[in-house]
Amino acid sequence: MNTPSSHDLNVQAFLYASGELEETEAVCFERRLAEEQAAREALSQAVLLCQPLGSFTAAPDPGYRECVRRRLRPRPGMECGSGRPRVDRGHPVLWCLLGAAAVLLVLALERTSEHQRVQAQLHEMAQELVDLDIQVLDLKAEQLEQKLGHVEDELLETREHGDRRATQRHQDSPDKANPLKQ
Amino acid sequence: MTDPSDAELLSRFRSGGACALERIFERYETPLFQFLVGILRDHHLAEDALQETFVRALERLDSVDPDHLRGWLFTVAYHQAMLSRRRKARLPSVHEHNGRVADPTPAPWLQAAEQDDARRLRELLEQLPASQREVIRQRIYEGKRFREIAAALDCPLNTALARMHEGLKRLRLLWEQNHARSACDEYPIQS
Numbered sequence: 001m002n003t004p005s006s007h008d009l010n011v012q013a014f015l016y017a018s019g020e021l022e023e024t025e026a027v028c029f030e031r032r033l034a035e036e037q038a039a040r041e042a043l044s045q046a047v048l049l050c051q052p053l054g055s056f057t058a059a060p061d062p063g064y065r066e067c068v069r070r071r072l073r074p075r076p077g078m079e080c081g082s083g084r085p086r087v088d089r090g091h092p093v094l095w096c097l098l099g100a101a102a103v104l105l106v107l108a109l110e111r112t113s114e115h116q117r118v119q120a121q122l123h124e125m126a127q128e129l130v131d132l133d134i135q136v137l138d139l140k141a142e143q144l145e146q147k148l149g150h151v152e153d154e155l156l157e158t159r160e161h162g163d164r165r166a167t168q169r170h171q172d173s174p175d176k177a178n179p180l181k182q
Numbered sequence: 183m184t185d186p187s188d189a190e191l192l193s194r195f196r197s198g199g200a201c202a203l204e205r206i207f208e209r210y211e212t213p214l215f216q217f218l219v220g221i222l223r224d225h226h227l228a229e230d231a232l233q234e235t236f237v238r239a240l241e242r243l244d245s246v247d248p249d250h251l252r253g254w255l256f257t258v259a260y261h262q263a264m265l266s267r268r269r270k271a272r273l274p275s276v277h278e279h280n281g282r283v284a285d286p287t288p289a290p291w292l293q294a295a296e297q298d299d300a301r302r303l304r305e306l307l308e309q310l311p312a313s314q315r316e317v318i319r320q321r322i323y324e325g326k327r328f329r330e331i332a333a334a335l336d337c338p339l340n341t342a343l344a345r346m347h348e349g350l351k352r353l354r355l356l357w358e359q360n361h362a363r364s365a366c367d368e369y370p371i372q373s
Contacts, residue, residue, distance in 0.1 A: 010343075020327050045216075065204075
């Protein structure tokens, strides 16, 4: 159902198409035609209704289509009708896809280099730990050797002391030293 | 199969599809042409403006929203119509230029055809409701303006226009049915 404003628009269009609007009204309506799609549609409809029945004025001569096709046909290296050299930059979707692929590649590379950097750090840390372990082991071995040396020294000293006392005891009491003679 | 949307048609047209241009013509040439005739009131000028409209509108599609193709075509058509009207006002008419006036009398064969159409139209007019018939009769046969018809019938201008609108719609339908029937009578389908 038509709203009052659309009805007014249809009336205006009808009067404009039939040439019955006053000059100022016609100027106003043309101003609406410049801006409002509804006014343009209303005029198109009004013309259809105003034209004589059975006439062929409702449709243009189809020959114009060929002219349009010819004028729009792209010439080699030129854009349709503009006369400017055309640079084929490809479809925007292709560019979007290429852009997305580039971003993914950069991210992947960044992730790969990050991964490699972390791996290198871990490797370095592991190496440090191994070095540390070796140092600790060396230190422990050295300490053990020192202790062992002390123990051997003490053992040697104890043995010498034992030999000395045994010799001294033997010299002090030969009877005690040989109870079988008695 | 559904009609492709304007966006689909434009996409096909941009990728060089010749059929897409044909579909655009089919979809928009009639409303655009009627619109141009409404402004220019001249069949030939409207045809020229229509050609320019399609060329210019389709050359500058880069910034056009594909869903607003209809509005874009009408906008270009409006500007072309204004341009055409300004050119016409600047240039002297061909008749004046040649120093002679065209014979307004139509050719005899055209006169006969027009008379036949006029007879058919009068017959069809009788099938309309009286209120609608009266408005159309005064407008077509007496050449009255709508304001004069409204005054003569003692009704508001809007009412007179609405009756004309409805009456013409119905009359057009009857005319097309009648025309199709005549064509079938003249060229019967061979089985």
